[in-house]
Amino acid sequence: MEIKKINHIAVAVENIEQATEFWQGILGLDLEHVEEVQSQHAKVAFFPCGDSEVELVQPTDPESGTAKFIQNRGAGIHHLCLEVEDIDAALQELKARGVRLINETALVEEGRKMAFIHPKSSGGVLLELYQII
Amino acid sequence: MEIKKINHIAVAVENIEQATEFWQGILGLDLEHVEEVQSQHAKVAFFPCGDSEVELVQPTDPESGTAKFIQNRGAGIHHLCLEVEDIDAALQELKARGVRLINETALVEEGRKMAFIHPKSSGGVLLELYQII
Numbered sequence: 001m002e003i004k005k006i007n008h009i010a011v012a013v014e015n016i017e018q019a020t021e022f023w024q025g026i027l028g029l030d031l032e033h034v035e036e037v038q039s040q041h042a043k044v045a046f047f048p049c050g051d052s053e054v055e056l057v058q059p060t061d062p063e064s065g066t067a068k069f070i071q072n073r074g075a076g077i078h079h080l081c082l083e084v085e086d087i088d089a090a091l092q093e094l095k096a097r098g099v100r101l102i103n104e105t106a107l108v109e110e111g112r113k114m115a116f117i118h119p120k121s122s123g124g125v126l127l128e129l130y131q132i133i
Numbered sequence: 134m135e136i137k138k139i140n141h142i143a144v145a146v147e148n149i150e151q152a153t154e155f156w157q158g159i160l161g162l163d164l165e166h167v168e169e170v171q172s173q174h175a176k177v178a179f180f181p182c183g184d185s186e187v188e189l190v191q192p193t194d195p196e197s198g199t200a201k202f203i204q205n206r207g208a209g210i211h212h213l214c215l216e217v218e219d220i221d222a223a224l225q226e227l228k229a230r231g232v233r234l235i236n237e238t239a240l241v242e243e244g245r246k247m248a249f250i251h252p253k254s255s256g257g258v259l260l261e262l263y264q265i266i
Binding site: 001002003004005006009011012013019022026027028029049050051052054073074075076077079080082083094097099119121122123124125126 | 139144207
């Protein structure tokens with residue numbers, strides 16, 4: 001499997017506007033845009049940072065994984081996303097090697113395919129794979 | 134403050150050799166080197182990933198922050214490290230703006246200066262600032 005780079009690091013927040021005061025107002029990162037990501041039941045703010053991004057993720061559904069994460073552990077770093085060349089091949093390879101996947105096939109959204117690896121298989125790290133299409 | 138990029142994302146692990154089986158053996162990242170980082174009371178494995186790194190951090194002292202993190206929350210993503218141009222200026226600016234710092238002045242190690250921002254000030258994210266010197 002070829003990992004190209006860290007695509008983004010996602011931070012679970014209760015309120016994007018308030019968190020933006022820190023990431024943009026204090027740290028000086030540029031807020032590129034805010035977007036509703038339906039598949040994640042979340043509003044996401046994108047802050048480019050070098051060749052990667054910091055993403056602030058505010059849940060829009062109290063039953064979503066991110067909402068439960070905040071309820072259980074408080075706001076904070078939620079997941080790490082690695083960009084791969086070929087996500088379908090990567091998922092097949094991981095499955096063949098016994099890695100537990102949250103998404104056995106990639107979710108497809110505009111311009112990207114993505115899937116999550118279960119933290120049980122990655123030492124407690126919620127890991128997203130991502131392919132630009 | 135000018136943030137250049139994500140320098141690394143640190144993952145707290147109980148056992149570096151075992152975790153390396155996943156990050157290198159399964160994901161295919163290259164293990165660059167393993168190093169004892171005295172100031173962090175930890176053994177750290179460095180995996181370059183694009184223009185950033187994934188670092189696996191195994192505590193060597195049960196009283197260290199990383200050891201307590203694992204005891205309280207289990208292994209997983211521990212902190213995000215952002216590389217800045219001038220860490221001393223950044224810390225002064227943060228302090229002046231009321232941001233709570235774990236290290237009010239930067240720790241100096243070979244080739245680098247670093248300091249941690251308290252998660253209370255950064256929405257639950259343990260954030261490290263880092264300058265290559």
